[in-house]
Each structure stands twice: as C-alpha cells, then as structure tokens.
Amino acid sequence: MAAANLVGTPNPALTQAPVVPGLTAPNTLGQLIRGSIQQTIDITKQSENMSMGAIAGQTDMRDLVMAVANAELTLQTVVTVRDKVINAYNEIIKMPL
Template sequence: MVDTTALAATQAYSKAISSATGAKPEAVSNEAIEGPSFAEMLSDAGTDAIETGVNAEQVSLEAITGNTGLADIVTAVSNAEATLETVVAVRDRVIQAYQDIIKMPI
C-alpha cells in the first residue's frame, strides 16, 4: 500500500530534488529556511505598495504645477491602480483562507 501522509510526501519530494540537483536532502531543506520569512515578504510588499501610491500622488501634484507630462501622469496612476488591485486581491485571499480555516472541524 502507498503511504500518503504529508511526511512521506515531503520526504519523497526532498529525494526527488536531491536526485535532480545532486545535493544532499539536508542542504535543500536548509536552503529553503535561509530565505526571507513570510512576514518580511509581506512587509516589503506593503512598503512597495505605499511607495507606489505616494509616487502617484507626487506626480499628480507635479501635474498641477505643470512640471510633468501627461504620459508620466498616466503611467504613475496606472501603476498605483494595478498595485491597489493587487493589494485588494491579496487581502481577499487572506480573508478567504482565514474563513476556510475557521470552518475546519477540530
């Protein structure tokens, strides 16, 4: 019978990676741990989103004074809009994941 536990799947995946790369399984698992944490990545993404919004506001203010062109304004506003849509999509996914977790039986 095939073992379908999460531990067995993780070990099989680790073996597949090590055989494909020639690395030891321990080296593969340590590599994954050394990267930035999820909280750091989320914080960086939030900071980038805020900077994009601030940049769009600055370009809009420069447009009022006549110091920038129409193409710069459109580019800054569309970047801010795309960033806002991304933030809203991530927020919606986080809320959905939280609701799914809450619905799980204990």
C-alpha cells in the same frame, strides 16, 4: 559507462539562484508582506507626487497617466490578495478540530 559518469558534477552557475545587487530574498512571510506593503506605499506616493507635479505643470501627462495606472493596478492587487487571505482564514476557521 555508468549514467553517473555521464552526468558529472552539477554546474554551480546553473544550480544557484541569480544574484541581483541590492535585492535580498525575504526570510519570513512577515518580511514578504512588509516589503510588499512598503512597495505599495512607495508606488502610491510616487503617483501622488506625479499628480502634484502635473498640477504645477512640471510633469508630462503621459508619465502621470502611467504612474496613476501603476498605482491603481498595485491597489487592485493588494485588495485581491487581502480578499484571498480572508477567504483562506475563513476556510481554516470552518475546519473541524
């Protein structure tokens, strides 16, 4: 029996990426960056809204702490990615033509 006969045709369910409703993959690096920046802005706004709710006594402190920690982690990630991009740019500039 040939090895090709043992393998058979690939199962489409196993070869295609899973589909998540409402989620589309970015087509370009620009779209990926734009989406990431928008997500960072949304997380920061959510944290600010939670802070305002806590001041007004409408938000649970536990939820506020989680929102602020999430915003802080997001900001640290953005700064780290920015630093990596700048370092990569500087390395490319140093390369001889």
